[in-house]
Amino acid sequence: MSDHNGTWWIWKVFWILLVITGVEVALGIVKPEFMLTQLFGTSVLNYVFIILTLVKAAYIVQIFMHVKFEKKGLKYALYLPTLILIPYLTFILLTEGSYLFQ
């Protein structure tokens, strides 16, 4: 961690995570009317939740788990399996899952 001085960068991520969680909770309680429009099978609000979650996850992995500062080889070894397999699994369940209704 020689490229960091002090601990300000840790607290910066802490505040980002806290604010995003606060926004998520506020949206979850208020559920604004205009966000409940349906889009591709679920509401716009749910897309907002999922995007905010991915932003939080990116901060945790990149900064807290230090992946941002690792070598390219390690980055690929970690990102490729997750970014290919998890969307693939989701895709398969979303498409083949329609059999449940037959």
Added chain:
Amino acid sequence: MASPAEMTQEENNWGGGSRPLGSRYGKLMMWFFLLSDALTFSGFLTAYGLMRFKFESTWPIAENVFTHFPGLEGDQPLLYVALMTFILIMSSVTMVLAVNAGEKMNRKAVTNWMLWTIIGGLIFVGSQAWEWYHFIIGDSGAVETARQEILHIYNEEGERLSFSQVVHGMEEGHASNHGETFTKAEVLAAMKANEGMYIMEPGKAGVSFTHEASVAMLEAGDVVQGANMIHNEYGQKQFANFFFFITGFHGFHVFSGVVINFIIFYNVLLGTYERRGHYRMVEKVGLYWHFVDLVWVFVFTFFYLV
């Protein structure tokens, strides 16, 4: 002087001569374990999503299930789980601070931050136990029909009634049963006596029944209070099964994380890493601890928000 063959091996990252991943054995193995664990959790969460789509009409809405907050009366949706999320993020921050202090060989700071991380983890596990307890003892109670459908009791004004309100009346009863158990006979007698009471399906598409049909369905069925693997007053019982399994599996990760953190903390106190000359063990358990936080971020979204 190096031979030409050795030179090309040095230059080629994948030749085996250099360290293409730039990381040590222990840390790499921790990463590969976390990778497989991430895929396991994604399997659980996608399975949850699939079942939720299948039973969408009767799937309980988390906000109507987890509404308690210690010391507060009435419905407090999302507040408690937001507090739990805050505690876990906070303990993740103290973990980074411990790792950071370890790289500077600052034993006192590592001790301090590891201790805070352990405390945060224990509070989180305790909070989860509290939430499980309230989920298991239940809230308002429900009618389970002979066909195992879960239905809730409503009055003429369209307000959801708890068993306590059904049996003791609106003035005497509480909006939550507060752990009091009611028999089928008590609830049935109270329902027969009050013409305005009827039952309705929970979830988004709530189908309601007439008073006569409601009484007949309760007579053929039974009352349920709380949630377990077989009965669930909140709706579709798959919800309870997934809730126990996923938050339980995550909670076990938190618990084992606390145990591992404690072992490392104890070694810091003994001065093991001071003698070893580096605090890489703190970094490795740090990765595990951040992973626990990472999983919670997804559980929070898919269980409580979406």
